[in-house]
Amino acid sequence: MYHKTLLSPLKLTDTLTLKNRMIKSPQSTMYWDDDYFMSDRVIDFYESIAKGGVGLIILAGILWYPAHPGGIYGALYDDKYLPGMKKFVERMHRHGCPVFCQFHHTGPSSPSDDKGGRPFGPSRLEQEEMASPLPYLHATRELTLEEIEEHKRRYIDAAVRAKEAGFDGVEVHAAHGYFLASFLSRVWNRRTDQYGIQSFENRTRLMVEIIDGIRERCGEDFPVGVRINGEEYGAKGAMTLEESREIAKILDKKGVCYISVSGYGFGPLPMTYVPDYFPYPEPEDYMKPYMDRYRGDGVYAYCAEEIKKVVNAPVVAVGRMDENKAERILSRGKADLIALGRTLWADPEFPNKVRDGRIDDIVRCTRCATCEDPPRGARRCRVNPAMGRETELEIKPAATFRKVMVIGGGPAGMECARVASLRGHHVTLVEKASRLGGRLFLASMIKGSDVEDVKPVIKYLTRQITERSGVDLRLNTKGTVELVAKERPDVVVVATGGTYALPDVPGIRRWNVQGVKTMSKLAALPLRVLGPDRLNELTRLMLPLGSRITIIGGQIEGIQGAVFLKKRGKNVAVLETSDHIGEGIPPRYMERAADWLKKKEVPISTGVTLQFIDKEGVHYRDDQGRECFRKSDFVLVLTRQTPEHALADSLRTIVPEVHVIGSANGAASSLIVHAIAEGRAMGVNL
Numbered sequence: 001m002y003h004k005t006l007l008s009p010l011k012l013t014d015t016l017t018l019k020n021r022m023i024k025s026p027q028s029t030m031y032w033d034d035d036y037f038m039s040d041r042v043i044d045f046y047e048s049i050a051k052g053g054v055g056l057i058i059l060a061g062i063l064w065y066p067a068h069p070g071g072i073y074g075a076l077y078d079d080k081y082l083p084g085m086k087k088f089v090e091r092m093h094r095h096g097c098p099v100f101c102q103f104h105h106t107g108p109s110s111p112s113d114d115k116g117g118r119p120f121g122p123s124r125l126e127q128e129e130m131a132s133p134l135p136y137l138h139a140t141r142e143l144t145l146e147e148i149e150e151h152k153r154r155y156i157d158a159a160v161r162a163k164e165a166g167f168d169g170v171e172v173h174a175a176h177g178y179f180l181a182s183f184l185s186r187v188w189n190r191r192t193d194q195y196g197i198q199s200f201e202n203r204t205r206l207m208v209e210i211i212d213g214i215r216e217r218c219g220e221d222f223p224v225g226v227r228i229n230g231e232e233y234g235a236k237g238a239m240t241l242e243e244s245r246e247i248a249k250i251l252d253k254k255g256v257c258y259i260s261v262s263g264y265g266f267g268p269l270p271m272t273y274v275p276d277y278f279p280y281p282e283p284e285d286y287m288k289p290y291m292d293r294y295r296g297d298g299v300y301a302y303c304a305e306e307i308k309k310v311v312n313a314p315v316v317a318v319g320r321m322d323e324n325k326a327e328r329i330l331s332r333g334k335a336d337l338i339a340l341g342r343t344l345w346a347d348p349e350f351p352n353k354v355r356d357g358r359i360d361d362i363v364r365c366t367r368c369a370t371c372e373d374p375p376r377g378a379r380r381c382r383v384n385p386a387m388g389r390e391t392e393l394e395i396k397p398a399a400t401f402r403k404v405m406v407i408g409g410g411p412a413g414m415e416c417a418r419v420a421s422l423r424g425h426h427v428t429l430v431e432k433a434s435r436l437g438g439r440l441f442l443a444s445m446i447k448g449s450d451v452e453d454v455k456p457v458i459k460y461l462t463r464q465i466t467e468r469s470g471v472d473l474r475l476n477t478k479g480t481v482e483l484v485a486k487e488r489p490d491v492v493v494v495a496t497g498g499t500y501a502l503p504d505v506p507g508i509r510r511w512n513v514q515g516v517k518t519m520s521k522l523a524a525l526p527l528r529v530l531g532p533d534r535l536n537e538l539t540r541l542m543l544p545l546g547s548r549i550t551i552i553g554g555q556i557e558g559i560q561g562a563v564f565l566k567k568r569g570k571n572v573a574v575l576e577t578s579d580h581i582g583e584g585i586p587p588r589y590m591e592r593a594a595d596w597l598k599k600k601e602v603p604i605s606t607g608v609t610l611q612f613i614d615k616e617g618v619h620y621r622d623d624q625g626r627e628c629f630r631k632s633d634f635v636l637v638l639t640r641q642t643p644e645h646a647l648a649d650s651l652r653t654i655v656p657e658v659h660v661i662g663s664a665n666g667a668a669s670s671l672i673v674h675a676i677a678e679g680r681a682m683g684v685n686l
């Protein structure tokens with residue numbers, strides 16, 4: 001058995017044994033009803049995780065105190081939340097999955113307190129005393145001893161309710177700059193009283209009193225786990241590993257059932273409120289020392305390892321885990337449990353697939369950061385369109401089996417064909433190229449795979465089509481009116497992609513101006529022969545496009561293209577006709593890309609009007625109407641896609657039902673997240 005340790009049980013307490021070492025890492029889903037009530041959406045979502053075979057679920061973001069906007073969090077500060085929570089727990093238990101409840105309050109990291117005043121924390125801090133200039137950190141006010149007492153009482157009351165609701169335990173959240181974390185860290189805690197920073201006993205006092213209180217009211221055997229930062233980064237006074245080890249020792253003595261080790265970074269940077277690091281386009285200099293860890297077991301795993309050396313309680317490691325990394329960490333005794341966040345968002349069935357050795361069928365998180373976009377919106381996953389839409393997008397047998405032809409083997413077409421076939425339809429997938437994947441190969445080459453990695457999407461969908469479904473795959477076949485007339489399907493789904501139209505500007509057809517269409521054609525053979533990663537590397541050595549390149553288009557295609565070219569030493573500028581840039585790039589990436597391009601002195605001009613292009617370069621007017629010229633060896637048009645409905649329209653007279661999905665519908669459907677979601681929705685509705 002390859003993942004023996006990962007799949008082995010672990011006795012957490014005398015009454016609770018986990019069937020494997022995998023824990024659903026707590027993550028806010030933002031699927032709650034208004035006023036923090038449990039929703040079917042939360043239940044359906046976590047049920048998919050429970051069914052998938054994870055050893056323990058931690059339900060994230062449960063408030064013990066009425067604060068924060070509804071919808072984002074759940075609550076247990078009142079008995080009125082008990083019925084919903086009971087229903088939730090019962091549904092998880094149906095699948096033999098224990099569930100803990102993680103209590104949450106953003107504390108000093110909130111924008112304000114519930115009355116609109118300063119957010120509360122251990123100490124009064126002005127903005128300039130803050131750890132970082134990040135806009136999400138606000139001046140705080142100091143909690144009085146009476147208020148601390150009140151929060152403690154409410155926290156413990158909420159834990160009592162959690163027990164009543166049937167939760168198997170609770171997780172005390174003392175990580176990520178939130179309420180309890182702020183008492184542990186010098187960054188926030190400047191108190192001098194019994195909750196002050198001067199001793200470990202004092203800084204952990206509130207957390208320990210809460211744990212004691214929960215034990216007293218819920219019973220000694222009621223499991224209490226704790227999540228802490230193994231290390232904080234990027235601020236004066238940030239908690240060191242030495243400090244967190246001392247804190248862990250105190251927790252261990254208290255008999256907590258596990259210590260979950262995360263981390264936290266203060267801006268301008270990485271690992272902020274959602275603890276991960278996205279070194280796109282490049283890691284900052286100060287992060288370079290951490291990059292080996294990032295590429296190895298993960299940025300925080302070493303903290304778990306160090307903490308494990310000084311405690312007896314099981315230690316949880318987290319961060320960008322896969323089954324091999326997890327097994328390596330566990331089998332080398334660096335941690336006892338592995339928390340999986342986005343891994344299970346991408347594929348709730350991950351634990352069962354690992355158990356059954358169905359490794360190639362795992363849907364991999366591609367680190368696209370779509371789940372954080374928008375930061376305060378209901379979570380969605382690029383590769384798992386059913387996340388948060390489990391009922392709506394469930395794959396059920398079709399009422400009548402039909403003859404379906406899908407034209408186009410990109411992500412939209414593949415997902416649609418896969419799902420339709422699983423539902424029992426007779427599906428033919430027609431692709432003009434000699435392999436599946438469409439433009440994903442080019443996207444993968446441009447993006448690289450250091451941070452975001454698109455290749456697993458191609459691999460997974462291709463395998464599902466070729467080996468796991470009954471799809472009749474026709475490669476090297478163009479979806480034409482003639483073919484459709486001959487095959488006579490009941491329904492055609494057109495997923496052939498949109499058009500990368502060239503702007504109507506004099507000189508646009510010159511040899512020194514090219515768009516995505518030509519670039520795709522040129523890259524097709526090298527991509528085929530070398531693959532995206534090697535071609536990405538090779539273009540660092542050789543990219544014969546001249547040295548001064550002007551990109552027309554400042555949205556996802558143009559910005560990612562600019563990063564790609566700048567990394568290859570080109571002198572790049574971006575011209576965008578609208579007044580904004582970065583459309584389609586999750587904020588997590590865009591913030592960094594914009595900053596990086598600025599530092600690298602890549603000019604980005606918005607609101608430009610293109611005049612004409614000649615052999616010298618691009619003539620345009622800037623947003624003030626001034627005549628401008630950019631000398632260019634090469635002009636690359638990387639504008640957004642426009643809809644392409646010609647094929648669909650010509651099929652409507654010969655097929656009773658024709659649909660268009662993915663980027664053939666234009667820019668708003670052009671990202672991988674749209675393509676897969678539209679493919680899935682079409683597949684389940686045929």
Ligand SMILES: Cc1cc2nc3c(=O)[nH]c(=O)nc-3n(C[C@H](O)[C@H](O)[C@H](O)COP(=O)(O)O)c2cc1C
Pocket residue numbers: 025026027028060061173175176227262274275276318319320321339340341342343371372379
């Ligand atoms: C969108 C998002 C929301 C999160 N919300 C929480 C949370 O409410 N509580 C918490 O302790 N951690 C939260 N986390 C951190 C995760 O639990 C986990 O530590 C992190 O995602 C790294 O693990 P992964 O690489 O397996 O996703 C969140 C992470 C993400 C990406």
